[in-house]
Amino acid sequence: METLIKDIRYGIRSLLGRPAFTLISVVTLALGIGASTAVFTVVHAVLLRSLPYGNADRLVMVWENNRRRDLKQQNVINLGNFFDWKEQNHVFEDMAAFIDRNAKLTSDGEPEEIPTQIATSNFFSVLGVNPIMGRTFTADDGQPNQPDVVVLSYSLWQRRFGGQNVLGRHLTVNNGDVTVVGVLPSDFTLYIAKTAMTSKPAEMWRPWQISNKLRERQGRFASAVGRLKPGVPLEQAQAEMNTIATRLTQAYPDFDTNWGILLVPLRAQFSGEIRKPLLILLGAVGFVLLIACTNVANLLLARGVSRQKEIGVRVALGAGRARIVRQLLTESLILATAGGALGLMLAWQGTDLLVAISPPELLGPSSVRMNTPVLLFTLGVSLLTGIIFGLLPAFEATRFDLHDSLKEGGKNIGGGARSHRLRGAFVATEIALALVLLIGAGLLIKSFNRLQAVDPGFDARNVLTMSVSVPRWKYDSDRKTIDFFKQAVNQLQTLPDVESVGAISFLPFNGPHSGTDVDIEGRPKLPPGQELTTGVCVTDANYFTAMKIPLMQGRFFTAQEATDERHVVIVNETFARKNLPGENPIGKRVTIDMKDQNVPSEIIGVVADSKHMALDGEPEPMAYWPHPELTYPSMTFVIRTRGPAENIAGAARNVIHTLDPQQPIGEVTTMRRLLAKSIARSRFNTVLLAVFAFVALALAAVGTYGVMSYAVTQRTHEIGIRMALGARALDVLKLVLRRGMALALIGVVVGLAAALALTRLLSSLLFEVKPTDAFTFSAVPLSLIAIALLASYIPARRATKVDPLVALRYE
Numbered sequence: 001m002e003t004l005i006k007d008i009r010y011g012i013r014s015l016l017g018r019p020a021f022t023l024i025s026v027v028t029l030a031l032g033i034g035a036s037t038a039v040f041t042v043v044h045a046v047l048l049r050s051l052p053y054g055n056a057d058r059l060v061m062v063w064e065n066n067r068r069r070d071l072k073q074q075n076v077i078n079l080g081n082f083f084d085w086k087e088q089n090h091v092f093e094d095m096a097a098f099i100d101r102n103a104k105l106t107s108d109g110e111p112e113e114i115p116t117q118i119a120t121s122n123f124f125s126v127l128g129v130n131p132i133m134g135r136t137f138t139a140d141d142g143q144p145n146q147p148d149v150v151v152l153s154y155s156l157w158q159r160r161f162g163g164q165n166v167l168g169r170h171l172t173v174n175n176g177d178v179t180v181v182g183v184l185p186s187d188f189t190l191y192i193a194k195t196a197m198t199s200k201p202a203e204m205w206r207p208w209q210i211s212n213k214l215r216e217r218q219g220r221f222a223s224a225v226g227r228l229k230p231g232v233p234l235e236q237a238q239a240e241m242n243t244i245a246t247r248l249t250q251a252y253p254d255f256d257t258n259w260g261i262l263l264v265p266l267r268a269q270f271s272g273e274i275r276k277p278l279l280i281l282l283g284a285v286g287f288v289l290l291i292a293c294t295n296v297a298n299l300l301l302a303r304g305v306s307r308q309k310e311i312g313v314r315v316a317l318g319a320g321r322a323r324i325v326r327q328l329l330t331e332s333l334i335l336a337t338a339g340g341a342l343g344l345m346l347a348w349q350g351t352d353l354l355v356a357i358s359p360p361e362l363l364g365p366s367s368v369r370m371n372t373p374v375l376l377f378t379l380g381v382s383l384l385t386g387i388i389f390g391l392l393p394a395f396e397a398t399r400f401d402l403h404d405s406l407k408e409g410g411k412n413i414g415g416g417a418r419s420h421r422l423r424g425a426f427v428a429t430e431i432a433l434a435l436v437l438l439i440g441a442g443l444l445i446k447s448f449n450r451l452q453a454v455d456p457g458f459d460a461r462n463v464l465t466m467s468v469s470v471p472r473w474k475y476d477s478d479r480k481t482i483d484f485f486k487q488a489v490n491q492l493q494t495l496p497d498v499e500s501v502g503a504i505s506f507l508p509f510n511g512p513h514s515g516t517d518v519d520i521e522g523r524p525k526l527p528p529g530q531e532l533t534t535g536v537c538v539t540d541a542n543y544f545t546a547m548k549i550p551l552m553q554g555r556f557f558t559a560q561e562a563t564d565e566r567h568v569v570i571v572n573e574t575f576a577r578k579n580l581p582g583e584n585p586i587g588k589r590v591t592i593d594m595k596d597q598n599v600p601s602e603i604i605g606v607v608a609d610s611k612h613m614a615l616d617g618e619p620e621p622m623a624y625w626p627h628p629e630l631t632y633p634s635m636t637f638v639i640r641t642r643g644p645a646e647n648i649a650g651a652a653r654n655v656i657h658t659l660d661p662q663q664p665i666g667e668v669t670t671m672r673r674l675l676a677k678s679i680a681r682s683r684f685n686t687v688l689l690a691v692f693a694f695v696a697l698a699l700a701a702v703g704t705y706g707v708m709s710y711a712v713t714q715r716t717h718e719i720g721i722r723m724a725l726g727a728r729a730l731d732v733l734k735l736v737l738r739r740g741m742a743l744a745l746i747g748v749v750v751g752l753a754a755a756l757a758l759t760r761l762l763s764s765l766l767f768e769v770k771p772t773d774a775f776t777f778s779a780v781p782l783s784l785i786a787i788a789l790l791a792s793y794i795p796a797r798r799a800t801k802v803d804p805l806v807a808l809r810y811e
Helices: 002-016 019-048 079-088 123-127 154-161 234-251 266-306 308-316 321-357 372-397 417-452 478-493 543-547 573-579 645-659 671-678 680-714 716-724 729-765 774-799 804-808
Strands: 059-066 092-105 112-119 149-152 170-173 176-183 204-207 223-228 259-265 463-469 498-504 514-520 532-539 551-554 568-572 589-592 601-607 622-626 634-641 668-670
Touching (some): 059 266, 079 092, 092 123, 123 223, 149 154, 234 259, 266 321, 266 372, 321 680, 417 729, 463 671, 478 498, 478 634, 478 645, 532 573, 543 634, 568 573, 568 589, 645 668, 680 774, 716 729, 729 774
Parallel strands (some): 149 176, 568 601
Antiparallel strands (some): 059 259, 092 223, 170 176, 498 634, 514 532, 568 622
């Protein structure tokens, strides 16, 4: 220990004596370690950290899937099927069902729309979640003649009630009196964005006693979560549920034919789509760290040359090779520790930046923050990098001839062929690693640009969206509901700078829409499980005009059709192409299975296809009913303006509050933000990989410049002799550039081979771009060679300015 302390003290003094070398090394390492730590912090939160549920490894989401369409599709469930699953399975301890809906809180402050989960009374026990205050649900909650109760989220408790004791407090929710019985932990949530009918995770929970009416085999709209029995593997559970699905198909062929059951572990549910991109980013940042280590190793090799007389003296005084290596390795570890400490500070800020640019649904139920595992990761990476970049230079520094090293005028000490080859190998490695990252970033950038260029089928510019859900207890008839939204549209239309206003039940890029079977009048009924299908939205007369969705055939709804039920429908081009191939759809009558009593609707128009869930998805058949045909209490206004849409948000809110002062308003945002949100994950992947590639490129360029500059310095005497013997400046320039280009070409060849193998991992992240895209694989290597040429040209140019007389005296 005493010797180690002496080594540390000596190492610190030695490094402080070369402040430029030390600063460059520490900053280089800090970039690599900081980036690695920031990405690992996100990876730990999303993929590794324990979920906020008891024995979370036994929790699975239970979905239905349509075997005719997509075996991996996660579809909401039918509650009748759910109760049969509960009764017939032997693999689950228990199962719970829930739905996401907005509730209206009109007491204790301004009216507010609260995202709410309505869940069976065993919901929290299945998840293994205990409240921090009060209790959760009991079996009696939600039963007739029992008090209505709610459980609050930690965030709502803090935001709305200031963290005060709210147990037993009465609230007005949906015009009913409810009692607060509990508050949940701050990290609890169970939010599946792709199936939720809310735009945010739940902040309130209400008990759900499911009626016999809801258990009928009609419609799928709920979600389910189950807890496996101890020791039951997922494969066994899936096999048993498949058997139950077959049994239900036989019992209910009209409803369950071609429908199966899909089990998804809860961890995979939250991280399934982001797992691969995060691991790719972690690998990319590992490449950056390797390049940083290679740069520092090159610096240490160069520094070792300048220290060989010092090392020779120590060896002459009796120090063994192992003792010298230990001293040099100690200095490397000091550099790595300092780089790790600075990198940790960079990661602290970098993690906040990652969270800020990450997709909202990326983190699931986890919060990203520095914790013990992250700190241990940083410490481990720092020590490992110190050993990786320090060990080889330390051994190389002790490989010399003691007699030559002690000569007063020894030339080329430590600058032999082996040392030059090592530094050259490091540069080629940096270029190869940088090339892989640059090609990966180039593919993602090209893919993202193509994704952004996709036409969504409507004009998203200058469109404000505002969701409003009117309470059924107040608007207790279809007429009242229709009149409210009609009045709102008319008054919004009068606002300054408003061009047009429409309304729709399910706004594109803001969550799922309804879907159902459809029959074409005059055709024989198709066998169970082979029915034609369509998505269904409800609009007013002005929606297509406000969104600038082109009319391809027929006409739009008239004002009368948007006010009174006239059994008409507008479909999109995909509906016409798939369900009415080769026929004129105008005038055809279709029966859309969305109501208890379904009557045929006449197709009066065909509109252009528009994307609904994702820009990279194929358009699906869509049927648009006028509002009276299926009177939804929840609609989203689309307000097209002549200027920036955000400018009228306040005035639009005032219109709704003027119509009904107690009416809460849901999400208010622009259509462009919703589009941007839909591609946020692609942007996140592209931006991060591009940043890492740029850092790698900068480090590789600096490394190439450093090696070539050092080579010129080492060969100053030789260059002076060449010029004294008549060599021209161009000859010297070629001499230096030839070595730089040789290293660059070796790195490019190796990098191309690695990129061809590794970029295939990106295939699932690319849109209309092949992982072996010829343009990217050509442009990136040429650009990298040009940068390497520039990095070599600067020291080469300096070499041509050498004065032969000075060079011949150079030591």
